[in-house]
Amino acid sequence: MSSCGNSHENGGESDVELNLAPVIDCFTVLITYLLVSTSFLSIEMLDVNVTVDSEQASNADQTPDVTLQVRLQDAKTFELTVTGKQPTTYRIPASKNGEINAAKLRSQLNKVKKRWPQLRDVSVSADPSVDYQDLVLVIETVKSTLPQITLGE
């Protein structure tokens, strides 16, 4: 922004000075309005797949060699079940303060991914009383390692 506040006296021309005070007034009102109305939270979308039982049955012959199921339980513990030629189950307890141990889940998922690199899809499920917030946290953690998530029973 440039200022026209300097005065020039050239051959009898009068001084012209831009009055910025009303501009400042407008800016103050605009900025106050924007500060009040702006939200510093954004909306995000987590994409997940859903399947019906009939679809699962029809795709039974296309089942991949290795599948992983992550189940969140009431006590904020996890059960990771790998099915296939080498079925394995891992259990992850809750953290010391009784919350979901997302770091442990992430490291376990990385280990599973390293052991079975062909693993693409993961099925996430939870006990009926598990809160949606906890489910979102699990989906977010799993997505960082395995992006294709199907919500299951």
Next chain:
Amino acid sequence: MPPRKRTFITSEEQTEDMPLQITSMADIFVIILVFLLKSLSTGIVNITPTQGMKLPHLTTEQKYEFKEGPKVEVLAGAILVDQKPIVRLERFQLPNKGEDSSQENYDSLLKALTIERSKQKGKLSRNAASAGETLLMMADRKAPYATLKIVMNAAAEAGYGDLRLVVLGEK
């Protein structure tokens, strides 16, 4: 040695008028204004959760792809499809009035989702292979998985394969 006091009062009184230099202030205001206008969310997808709903929030700053689709909302008192109440809930649970009532609720939810899907298919391009497969789900962070599962089952049966969970992220 005591510190020397600094004062702005000069010994001589100023006789000339001192105009306030507001040019720099105007510059600062322009910068703030541009920043605030930029941070205003102006997306194509218009998502406004119903009042009273507390969406779950993400813990990381990951960005996900946005898609348009019908909206289903799970509140403490009802399940809404396109902001119309379809199923009544009691503290996020279906009212315990027997199996017939549960089936009736599920059927009405399925019907509402199917109607919305056909509407959406008409709106979107006919060439798009995945037209009408996306459903946006907004649920309160306290909603139990059992209730969400009912919605997800109805969505899958209505033909929505791509479910988008609407959550809050940090800007």
